[in-house]
Amino acid sequence: MTLVLLLFSGIISGSEVAYFSLTAEQIKTFKNSEDPTELKVFHLLEKPKKLLATVLILNNLVNVGIVTLSTYASWKMAASMNMEKDDPILFFILTVVVTAAVVFFGEIVPKVYASHRNLSFAKQVSGLLSFSVSFLSPFAFALTHMGDFVEKRLKKKGIEVSVNELNDAVEIVTAAEETINAEDILKGIVNFGSTTVRQIMQSRMDIEAVDTSMDFHQVMDRINKSGFSRIPVYTESIDNIVGILYIKDLLPHIEEQETFQWQDKVREDTFFVPENKKIDELLRDFQNKRVHIAIIVDEYGGTTGLITLEDIIEEIVGEINDEFDIKEELGYKQLNEHTFIFDGKTSLNDFCKITEANPALIDQLSGESESLGGLLLELFRKMPNANEQVTLEGMLFKVKAVDRKRIKRVEVVFDWNTVDGDRA
Structure with a gap:
């Protein structure tokens, strides 16, 4: 009986690897398959949490059964050999043998086999798992809901880092540790999934764009001054963006007259995204759509800002500056150890990264x-x-320049009450 349970343990362990190593393409082909076993595999994977919970329940039940039967058998053996049931030698032998058998025959061998033949293994055990999912449905339901509860509690505390994310972090840091601050990269990756496009976008006030009513020479002048390789195009208002102009599309026509119809070169497949979209999702969208720029819109469809692939990458590796970038364009200047001058438009996300201020506060x-x-x-x-100023948790904010509509420049002093007593 113990050998049967050991075999069953191996089948269950192999099932876990077989099912969850199937690729998305394989699963997609099962949906319209005429093979009933492939349809069973597809339906099982439609609810992966329920399937995983069932596998875990089965595996634990079987392993407990193995331990129980082995213990019972060892007691019988001890009685026949006139040994005590709690003899330490017997206990040691039982522990070593059962552990070795479960690990080797119930885990390692079946998982290695299933990883190499995942499709055939998944089809072979589809009937068994379908029955088990139905039979153990109440227990799996309770287990998955407990898991969801714990997950929600962790998310509320801001703990949303998966094993895969940490593995990615280690690989990136290992590759870049000689040239980039590893601690900054790890912080960027940990916060990556919780950052929205609104937090890192260029605001609409900073968008360099051209109107469709401009002539060719006006457009080229704007392009030369901006230095960007892609520039949004609008009609009448920045809230009505009609496309993106790629500068490389104009290169063959730089000698044209001002009447040249540059509007024909505008690419109209503009990518619009909402303000609350997470940047990790946007990065995947950029990869799938093969675009490098997106327009951020609010709930009414108005233009809020602009974001590029470079903006997203900089959230992990820090600022990427080429030979055309000017340090002042980063929006701040450090005067000394405690004092900074910031543009009023500097994002709070960048402010916290530069000054190491408390983001939660x-x-x-x-x-x-x-x-x-x-x-x-x-x-x-x-x-x-x-020159008006306000204090916050050891920081002094002093308005250096302002107009009727916005704060243009701010001086920030850290530990101001100890650095400069006159400011207190």
Whole structure:
């Protein structure tokens, strides 16, 4: 009986590897298959959490059965040999033999076999698993719901890092540790899945775009001043973006007259995304659609900002500067160990990374704002005048430049009450 349970344990362990190593392409072909076993495999994988819960329940039941029967058999053996049931030698032999048998025959061998023949193995055990899923449905339901509850609790605390994400982190850091700060990369990866496009986008105020009413020479002048390789095109208003102009499409026509119909070169397959989209999802969209730029829109369809593939990558590896980038364009200047000058439009996400300020505190006080200027408006509760200042958790914010509509430049001093007593 113990050998039968050991065989059953191997089949269950192999099933777990076989089913969850099937590729998305394989699973997709099963949907319309005429083979009933392939249809069973497809239906089992439609609810992967329920399938996994069933496999875990079966595996634990069988392993407990093996241990129970082995213990009973060892007691019988001890009685026939006039040994005590709690003899340490007997206990040691039982532990070693049962553990070795379960690990080798119930785990290693079947999993290695199933990983090489996952499709045939999955089809062979489809009937057994279909019956088990139905029979153990109440227990699997309870187990999956307990798992969902724990997962939600962890998400509320901001713990959303998977094993795969950590593996990716280790690989990236290993490859780049000689040239890039490994700690910064790890922080970027951990926060990657919780960052929205609104937090890292270029705001609509900073978008370099051209109007369809411009002539060719005006467009080329705007392109030369911007230095970008792709530029949005709008009609009448930036809220009505009609496409993206790729500068490489204009290169063969740079000698044309101002009447040249450059509008014919505009690519109209613009990629629009909502403000609350996560950047890890957007990165996959960029890969699938093979585009490098997206327009961010609000709930009313108006243009909120713009985001590029480079913006997303910089969230992991930090700022990527080429020979055309100017440091001041990063939006800040460090005057000394404690003092910074920031543009008011600097995103709070970048502000926290540059200064190592507490992101939780900043998020709590910023409301719906995503920029440093927006944070100060929340703190002042009005449009401040130049040289007005406000303190927050050891930070002094002093407005250096402001106009009627926005805060343009801010001085930030850390540990201000110890650095400069006159400021207190």
